[in-house]
Amino acid sequence: MQKAPSMEEQQKYDWPGWPLESNPHGEDFDIAARKRMVLGSIMLLPYLRRYKKEMGKVILEVGPFFNPLVTPLEFPEVIIFYWENDHHVLRYLKNRYQEQVYPIFCDLNKIEGDSLMRLKLETQRYCQREHLKKIAFDSVVISHVFNYIDYKLFLLVMKEFLKKDGLLFINNVVDYGLPAFFSERRPTAVSETLKAVKGSGYKILHKKMFDSSDSKHQKNRRLVVVARSNER
Numbered sequence: 001m002q003k004a005p006s007m008e009e010q011q012k013y014d015w016p017g018w019p020l021e022s023n024p025h026g027e028d029f030d031i032a033a034r035k036r037m038v039l040g041s042i043m044l045l046p047y048l049r050r051y052k053k054e055m056g057k058v059i060l061e062v063g064p065f066f067n068p069l070v071t072p073l074e075f076p077e078v079i080i081f082y083w084e085n086d087h088h089v090l091r092y093l094k095n096r097y098q099e100q101v102y103p104i105f106c107d108l109n110k111i112e113g114d115s116l117m118r119l120k121l122e123t124q125r126y127c128q129r130e131h132l133k134k135i136a137f138d139s140v141v142i143s144h145v146f147n148y149i150d151y152k153l154f155l156l157v158m159k160e161f162l163k164k165d166g167l168l169f170i171n172n173v174v175d176y177g178l179p180a181f182f183s184e185r186r187p188t189a190v191s192e193t194l195k196a197v198k199g200s201g202y203k204i205l206h207k208k209m210f211d212s213s214d215s216k217h218q219k220n221r222r223l224v225v226v227a228r229s230n231e232r
C-alpha cells in the first residue's frame with residue numbers, strides 16, 4: 001500500500017487553480033501524478049547544466065507551470081522569459097520571482113495572425129526594458145508541453161524568436177500528461193518528433209531516449225533533445 005502524503009508534500013503539490021482536494025482529473029493529476037510530472041521535468045536539468053555556458057543571456061521557458069527549470073537561482077545574470085497560458089501560473093511566477101523574470105501570457109494554440117502579433121508586442125515590450133534591440137532568444141526550453149499543442153507549428157514559429165545558432169531544449173513523452181487537454185496535433189512518436197525538429201531547420205546536437213520506469217502511467221519512452229537553430 002502507498003504511504004499517505006505528508007502535510008508538507010500536500011502543500012508542495014497543491015497548486016493555485018489546481019487544488020488537490022477538488023481535482024477533476026482523478027488519477028491523471030492526483031498527487032502521485034504531479035510528483036511524476038515534476039520528476040520527469042527535471043530530467044532535462046542535466047542537459048541545461050551541460051550547455052549552460054552556451055545558453056546565452058536571454059532564455060525563454062515555455063509552459064513552466066509551478067516548477068520552472070530556468071530560474072534566477074539556477075541562471076543568475078540571465079534575462080528570463082516565460083510563456084504560459086495559465087493565469088494562476090503567471091500570477092504565481094510574478095509573486096515568486098518579482099521583477100527577476102518576465103512571465104507573459106501566451107496561448108500556444110494561437111500562434112498565428114493577430115494573436116502572434118500580440119505575443120510579439122508583449123515580448124518586445126520587455127525586451128525594450130532590458131535594452132534588447134529585438135526579440136532574439138539565445139535559448140528556448142520546453143518540457144512536457146508538446147502534447148498540448150500543434151508542436152510542428154511551434155517549431156516553425158520559434159525560428160522567428162530564436163537567434164541564429166540559438167539552442168532549443170525539448171523534453172517530451174508521447175501521450176503522457178493530462179489527456180483532457182491533449183492536442184490532435186501532438187507528436188505521435190519519437191521518430192516523428194525528431195523528423196519534425198530536423199525538418200523545421202534545427203540541427204540535433206544531442207538526443208536521448210529514456211525507457212519508462214512506470215509503464216502503467218507512462219507507456220512511451222521519454223525523448224530529450226538539444227538542437228541548434230540553423231537559420232533565421
Ligand SMILES: C[S@@+](CC[C@H](N)C(=O)[O-])C[C@H]1O[C@@H](n2cnc3c(N)ncnc32)[C@H](O)[C@@H]1O
Pocket residue numbers: 037038040041042062063064065066067083084085086089106107108109142143144145148149177
Ligand atoms: C504538463 S505541464 C508541464 C510543466 C513543466 N514544464 C514540466 O516539465 O513538467 C504543461 C505546461 O504547459 C502549459 N500549457 C499547456 N497548454 C498550453 C498552451 N496552449 N499555451 C501555453 N501554455 C500551455 C501549462 O499551463 C503548463 O504550464
